[in-house]
Amino acid sequence: MKRPSLFGLAACAAIALSACGQEPAGEPVVRTEIGSGVAESDTKPAPAVDPSPSPTPTVASACRSATFEGATFTHCLADPAKHRIVTALGPAGGAPYRSFAKLAAARNADAPAVAFAMNGGMYDGEGKPIGYYVENGDRLEELNRAEGPGNFHMKPNGVFYGTGGTWRIRTADDFYANVSQRPQFGTQSGPMLVIGGKLHPKIAEDGPSKAIRNGVGIDSAGRAHFVISQGPISFGVLARYFRDELKTPNALFLDGNVSALWDPARGRMDSGARFGPMLVIEEKETR
Structure with missing residues (x-):
């Protein structure tokens, strides 16, 4: 698929911060801007929830509800002592899953239990990652340091990565150098929300543009905090929640308006918007 200016979306202005995964023709995508607060089109106020999954009674939910500055979030904690993190895009040699339902159907019966999963990064019109992407040690897409429009290119963007129980978030330039x-x-996404304990310099305090958004941050103990808003919020509120409430020195924006969560323990599987890369947090086997 041809991708003019990487996305082929003229609506992504140079300072736009929003979900920059291009959807097929006929499916509108929301674009918002920091500072201006312009919202072009709103597809749906919140992700739909697939009613088919049943709660998993043997696994306690790693997610909880939280409030901050009047906004409500679902906060899911991944602990290296209890969980492993894997990326998932699609079957080997096949098209991306584009949904949790297809991912769930493709998982082997003997696969580790899923603690939770979130959409995890920017993608093109086919659902393929547009930045650095590694799955099971195989690099499917190289680090993207190009200039361009949209939130992915709001420098610095960053990479969430890990091996075993060691998980990190670095800016793309830091990752490249070190x-x-x-x-x-x-998985690479952008922009960074928190960098070395400071907010991204171009994020407004609380711009009028609001969307359902999700992100991930790493705390000083090495735990990964995954957050998705339960209603439309500004980038500023999301960034401050990571910095001030969760105390994560570094946090990365994952996406907005297509943001989705799968929490099997509570029978939640968001659906409606199609996305690309997914971050799956699995339960470690206990003996």
């Missing part, structure tokens, strides 16, 4: 060994998993 990471030489390929991790087991990795």
Whole structure:
């Protein structure tokens, strides 16, 4: 698929921060801008929830509800002592899954239990990642340091990656300069929300543009905090939640308006919007 200016979306202005995964023709995509608060089109106020999954009673939910500055979030905690993180895009040699339902149907019966999963990074019109992407140690897409429009190119963007129980978030330039060994998993998205304990310099305090958004941050103990808003919020509120409430020195925006969560323990599987890369947090086997 041809991707003019990487996405082929003229609506993504140079300072736009929003979900920049291009959807097929006929499916509108929301684009918003920091500072201006312009919202072009709103597809749906919140992800639909697939009613088919049943709660998993043997696995306690890793997610909880939280409030911050009047906004409500679902906060899911991945602990290296209890969980492993893998990326998932699609079957080997096949098209991307584009949904949790298809991912769930493709998982082997003897696969580890899923603690939760979230959509995990920017993608093109086919659902393929547009930045660095590693799955099971195989690099499917190289690091993207190009200039361009949209939130992915709001520098600095960043990479969430890890091997075993060691998980990190670095800016793309930091990753390029300091990471030489390929991790087991990795996904590039943008922009960074928190960088070294400071908010991204171009994120407004609380711009009028609102959307359902999700992100991930790593705390000083090495735990990964995955957050998805339960209603439309600004980038500023999301970034401050990571910095001030979760105390994560580094946090990365994953996406907006297509943001989705799968929490099997509570029978939640968001559906409606199609996305690309997924981050799957699996339960470690206990003996």
